[in-house]
Amino acid sequence: MYPNRAGGAAAYARVGVESDVLSASPHRLITLLFEGADKAIRSAGVHMRDGNKAEKGKAISKALDIVNRGLLAALDRERGGELAERMALLYDYIARLLLKANLHDDAASLEEARHLLGELGSAWREIDTDGK
Numbered sequence: 001m002y003p004n005r006a007g008g009a010a011a012y013a014r015v016g017v018e019s020d021v022l023s024a025s026p027h028r029l030i031t032l033l034f035e036g037a038d039k040a041i042r043s044a045g046v047h048m049r050d051g052n053k054a055e056k057g058k059a060i061s062k063a064l065d066i067v068n069r070g071l072l073a074a075l076d077r078e079r080g081g082e083l084a085e086r087m088a089l090l091y092d093y094i095a096r097l098l099l100k101a102n103l104h105d106d107a108a109s110l111e112e113a114r115h116l117l118g119e120l121g122s123a124w125r126e127i128d129t130d131g132k
Contacts (some may be wrong), residue, residue: 002117014040034121037063041098041114048105060102069094078086090116 024032044059062119072091077084094113 005093030124033066037117045110048107057102060098064095064098067091
């Protein structure tokens with residue numbers, strides 16, 4: 001018996017993502033977090049437009065986890081000083097936008113959170129410490 005194609009493709013994708021994460025530098029890991037947040041927020045937007053509250057909530061929860069347990073947790077407040085504190089405030093603001101988007105089906109808040117994370121992710125990719 002052969003596995004179905006969809007299951008095989010999903011397993012292959014998981015292995016690819018796990019391999020990327022396991023071999024990634026700290027800089028690349030943060031880049032992956034920004035990419036994951038963007039994907040989750042885009043998914044939430046689709047579900048919001050479709051009226052699928054359960055899936056919208058799951059996608060926003062994933063984005064919130066990435067912001068709070070990934071990006072915010074990765075800040076080095078001791079070495080980062082004032083910049084790290086400002087980033088923490090910005091991540092807190094983004095998290096509140098995501099919560100507002102979820103509670104009130106607020107597409108504008110969802111898009112603002114996506115835009116801010118996109119700007120931060122773009123700036124992060126510009127640093128490119130991996131290539132130096």
